[in-house]
Amino acid sequence: MTIVFYVSSAVAIAATVLMLTRVRAVHALLYLIVSLLAVAVIFYVLGAPFVAALELIIYAGAIMVLFVFVVMLLNLGEETVRAERALLAPSMWIGPSVLAAILLAEFIWMLARGGVPPAQAVSIGPVEVGISLFGPYLIGVELTSMLLLGGLVGAYHLGSRKAPHTEVTHATHP
Amino acid sequence: MLPIRESFILAGILFTLGVIGVLARRNLVFILMSIEVMLNAAGLAFVVAGAQWRQPDGQVVFLFILAMAAAELSVGLALVLELYRQYKTLDTDVLSRMRG
Numbered sequence: 443m444t445i446v447f448y449v450s451s452a453v454a455i456a457a458t459v460l461m462l463t464r465v466r467a468v469h470a471l472l473y474l475i476v477s478l479l480a481v482a483v484i485f486y487v488l489g490a491p492f493v494a495a496l497e498l499i500i501y502a503g504a505i506m507v508l509f510v511f512v513v514m515l516l517n518l519g520e521e522t523v524r525a526e527r528a529l530l531a532p533s534m535w536i537g538p539s540v541l542a543a544i545l546l547a548e549f550i551w552m553l554a555r556g557g558v559p560p561a562q563a564v565s566i567g568p569v570e571v572g573i574s575l576f577g578p579y580l581i582g583v584e585l586t587s588m589l590l591l592g593g594l595v596g597a598y599h600l601g602s603r604k605a606p607h608t609e610v611t612h613a614t615h616p
Numbered sequence: 617m618l619p620i621r622e623s624f625i626l627a628g629i630l631f632t633l634g635v636i637g638v639l640a641r642r643n644l645v646f647i648l649m650s651i652e653v654m655l656n657a658a659g660l661a662f663v664v665a666g667a668q669w670r671q672p673d674g675q676v677v678f679l680f681i682l683a684m685a686a687a688e689l690s691v692g693l694a695l696v697l698e699l700y701r702q703y704k705t706l707d708t709d710v711l712s713r714m715r716g
Binding site for chain 1: 618619622623626629630633634636637640641643645646648649650652653656660663664666667670671672673674675676678679680682683684685686687688689690691693694695696697698700706
């Protein structure tokens with residue numbers, strides 16, 4: 443299991459460095475997703491399978507979808523078509539694919555060994571986390587719900603098109 | 617033995633990479649991505665500490681970090697869209713002139 447940890451760490455660091463050195467945002471997103479997948483494998487090795495699943499679902503799933511939508515909204519038109527063509531070139535997707543294939547090989551290897559978390563670590567599953575989350579940390583859950591509501595209202599307010607209002611201000615201050 | 621020290625070193629490396637990204641890149645989308653990397657590294661440190669003490673508290677704090685990252689990112693990306701709509705650029709050197 444230690445070798446799995448080291449390989450995943452190397453994948454995470456390599457993917458993050460490659461993310462920081464990309465020019466296009468979509469390519470950086472691919473590497474960021476691979477980095478999050480590698481961190482999820484590390485969580486699993488450390489005996490936190492619940493958090494590993496949440497890392498996949500929320501970080502690599504929901505948050506990355508937000509990023510992808512914004513990147514799509516930012517460059518519309520001809521730019522997007524050329525970006526799509528460049529994205530289909532093998533040099534663009536071969537790097538994230540290799541890194542993701544390493545993680546997949548680790549996954550298959552762990553499944554072949556029986557699919558058990560590391561024997562050295564005491565695995566803390568969803569039951570303990572849920573008991574702790576809705577026991578002593580209940581006030582934190584309430585505060586988080588208020589934070590998410592604030593984020594929802596803020597994103598809706600900022601994202602709504604205020605077209606007539608901006609036209610009026612542009613007319614008065616040309 | 618759990619690789620506790622190595623995990624903390626990994627969290628530090630990832631956090632440092634995020635700081636470098638925030639300082640070096642000039643695109644707002646890249647800066648938000650780097651902030652995500654930093655939050656992820658902080659969450660990794662919490663989970664490692666929870667695994668060290670055999671307690672679920674580290675994972676609970678990671679859930680809070682997750683929710684905070686989602687809220688921060690939704691507002692941040694809405695701001696990015698609004699800025700791009702108004703200034704047609706995401707370069708922070710250009711956007712640093714707020715002019716009211």
